[in-house]
Amino acid sequence: xxxxxxxxxxxxxxxxxxxxxxxxxxxxxxxxxxxxxxxxxxxxxxxxxxxxxxxxxxxxxxxxxxxxxxxxxxxxxxxxxxxxxxxxxxxxxxxxxxxxxxxxxxxxxxxxxxxxxxxxxxxxxxxxxxxxxxxxxxxxxxxxxxxxxxxxxxxxxxxxxxxxxxxxxxxxxxxxxxxxxxxxxxxxxxxxxxxxxxxxxxxxxxxxxxxxxxxxxxxxxxxxxxxxxxxxxxxxxxxxxxxxxxxxxxxxxxxxxxxxxxxxxxxxxxxxxxxxxxxxxxxxxxxxxxxxxxxxxxxxxxxxxxxxxxxxxxxxxxxxxxxxxxxxxxxxxxxxxxxxxxxxxxxxxxxxxxxxxxxxxxxxxxxxxxxxxxxxxxxxxxxxxxxxxxxxxxxxxxxxxxxxxx
Ligand SMILES: [Zn+2]
Numbered sequence: 352x353x354x355x356x357x358x359x360x361x362x363x364x365x366x367x368x369x370x371x372x373x374x375x376x377x378x379x380x381x382x383x384x385x386x387x388x389x390x391x392x393x394x395x396x397x398x399x400x401x402x403x404x405x406x407x408x409x410x411x412x413x414x415x416x417x418x419x420x421x422x423x424x425x426x427x428x429x430x431x432x433x434x435x436x437x438x439x440x441x442x443x444x445x446x447x448x449x450x451x452x453x454x455x456x457x458x459x460x461x462x463x464x465x466x467x468x469x470x471x472x473x474x475x476x477x478x479x480x481x482x483x484x485x486x487x488x489x490x491x492x493x494x495x496x497x498x499x500x501x502x503x504x505x506x507x508x509x510x511x512x513x514x515x516x517x518x519x520x521x522x523x524x525x526x527x528x529x530x531x532x533x534x535x536x537x538x539x540x541x542x543x544x545x546x547x548x549x550x551x552x553x554x555x556x557x558x559x560x561x562x563x564x565x566x567x568x569x570x571x572x573x574x575x576x577x578x579x580x581x582x583x584x585x586x587x588x589x590x591x592x593x594x595x596x597x598x599x600x601x602x603x604x605x606x607x608x609x610x611x612x613x614x615x616x617x618x619x620x621x622x623x624x625x626x627x628x629x630x631x632x633x634x635x636x637x638x639x640x641x642x643x644x645x646x647x648x649x650x651x652x653x654x655x656x657x658x659x660x661x662x663x664x665x666x667x668x669x670x671x672x673x674x675x676x677x678x679x680x681x682x683x684x685x686x687x688x689x690x691x692x693x694x695x696x697x698x699x700x701x702x703x704x705x706x707x708x709x710x711x712x713x714x715x716x717x718x719x720x721x722x723x724x725x726x727x728x729x730x731x732x733x734x735x736x737x738x739x740x741x742x743x744x745x746x747x748x749x750x751x752x753x754x755x756x757x
Pocket of ligand 1: 429463523
């Protein structure tokens, strides 16, 4: 049997164990900043599978290493989840894995724990099947706080614990296809100032909310005029929250703030998006200020990292060896040619590809439409398929990039 076929054969033999591991992960709640229990569970699994080294970094992410060669390859899945929302909207217990008809349900199943389960076991197959791991070092990473601030934990790892990574594979759900980018995003606040006065005499004051009103209208119009890209789609802007500062409900408010979610397509970045807002006629006339928001994340380890809420757009070209290796790994290990596409949402790729320029692709089990929903789920038969692909990728990457393997 060819080595690539042995990957799927061996992964199929492990499918029950991978499924049990996923059930454990889903049944171990890991909301952002509270990932410690799931980190322990993943570390135990890696150790039991014979990883060469397992470490937890200062920010709380878990990293398992296989091999010690010169080409550093990173498999990343994030291990935190969003909260459950309205518990009444769940048909199953969100924090107890439920299996029905070959599908595993529970919070985090699709986003992103199925990938963690498949990556951890897929990488272990490399050792078990005797692949020559002296040519590469594979780092299997479970990152924290992705849901709160995509890219933050992965960037910290890539700068500190794993310098020199050559290619990154994200496990965010792709339904077993190969993805190569997504729109970026930035979060802004716009502030207007007024002058407070007693509400019985509005003429004495300046109403900060009224000053915001034309700005809101112009932002809504702006959404229709933003740039578009044939692959990534259109840039968008959404007013997601509004608040006012006022001395009382019987006063003219002297401050108003709106919050904006701006999705950035090709050719758009934080400077262009910020300049666009500042040049709106109503912003200039209303003497409003535009602020890029920032994030301060304190991990369960106690370490706090801060970052501007700008997450750059990234796309890897279809002909890049990382993308080609992704396609090749699916052909050889799964016997099928995957589609090459993009995510609608944002991922840790904003740091690996967007900020650090490291070629990044995506391959993951589950369908992204279930992410963050009360039907969060992954078909169990995706797990061995994904594991076989993860096992096949390092060889495929070395072969496609002209350094043997295969
Ligand atoms: Zn995710």
